[in-house]
Amino acid sequence: MTFHIGAKSGEIAETVLLPGDPYRARWAAQTFLQDAVLVNEVRGMLGYTGTWRGHRVTIQGSGMGMPSLSVYANELIRDYGAQTLIRIGSAGGMQPQVKVRDVVLAMAASTAGSPSRLMFREMNFAPTPDFGLLRAAHEAGQAIAAARGIGLHVGGIYSSDTFYDERPDLNEALQRHGVLAVEMEAAELYMLAARYRRRALAVLTISDHLLTHEALPAEDRERSFGDMVEIALTAAFA
Numbered sequence: 001m002t003f004h005i006g007a008k009s010g011e012i013a014e015t016v017l018l019p020g021d022p023y024r025a026r027w028a029a030q031t032f033l034q035d036a037v038l039v040n041e042v043r044g045m046l047g048y049t050g051t052w053r054g055h056r057v058t059i060q061g062s063g064m065g066m067p068s069l070s071v072y073a074n075e076l077i078r079d080y081g082a083q084t085l086i087r088i089g090s091a092g093g094m095q096p097q098v099k100v101r102d103v104v105l106a107m108a109a110s111t112a113g114s115p116s117r118l119m120f121r122e123m124n125f126a127p128t129p130d131f132g133l134l135r136a137a138h139e140a141g142q143a144i145a146a147a148r149g150i151g152l153h154v155g156g157i158y159s160s161d162t163f164y165d166e167r168p169d170l171n172e173a174l175q176r177h178g179v180l181a182v183e184m185e186a187a188e189l190y191m192l193a194a195r196y197r198r199r200a201l202a203v204l205t206i207s208d209h210l211l212t213h214e215a216l217p218a219e220d221r222e223r224s225f226g227d228m229v230e231i232a233l234t235a236a237f238a
């Protein structure tokens, strides 16, 4: 048991999927895991442990934004020994070729903030995922994307500290530099994984688009993003 996670010692698996939305954690656990057991509900941030194809997996909500993700990832790594942490998140598309419902594998996560910024100060640390996980997710993702008719993209993303941002010039600069999508947690996850020598990756589904202004409803963001969950699980145990 930690400050924010009520699970007992041994109730968290070494492989953890991290959706921001705790209800997505519940949906993914009910849909993909066998014998899923609720192991955390402190602050309503639901976490479940079960098995996928015989492998133990925890799916733990991480909340919105890097300070929240940082709380859960720190405790999962330092107190429960999590080794592989894969974010399964929603994101806003930033390029015309990246469509709503496409999946993005975040090969780098730029950020202007994050809790780790306090530590790095003037240093522009480059947060990146585990290459083995990225490669395995790409392989799994290609097959899933072809079968389901969705796009799969690998590239840089932007981990923002604000959902409602007042800097259209910043988004424009990021778009000109090829950034595929915006979300709010991956950079901190990658920095923590680097610090503690753990494996991390962010697998994202495009839920809305900054250029076309399309947006999926909350129910879809909670329950219809199975492609990225399958990609994440397959990559974790490749």
Ligand SMILES: O=P(O)(O)O[C@H]1O[C@H](CO)[C@@H](O)[C@H]1O
Pocket (backbone or CB within 6 Å): 019, 020, 021, 063, 064, 065, 088, 089, 090, 091, 163, 182, 183, 184, 185, 221
């Ligand atoms: O759907 P999740 O995983 O929460 O991810 C995205 O959605 C939230 C904003 O609506 C932020 O947490 C952002 O990163």
Ligand SMILES: O=c1cc[nH]c(=O)[nH]1
Pocket (backbone or CB within 6 Å): 090, 091, 092, 093, 160, 163, 182, 183, 184, 207, 208
């Ligand atoms: O942070 C986010 C997440 C989803 N969609 C966005 O536009 N931003």
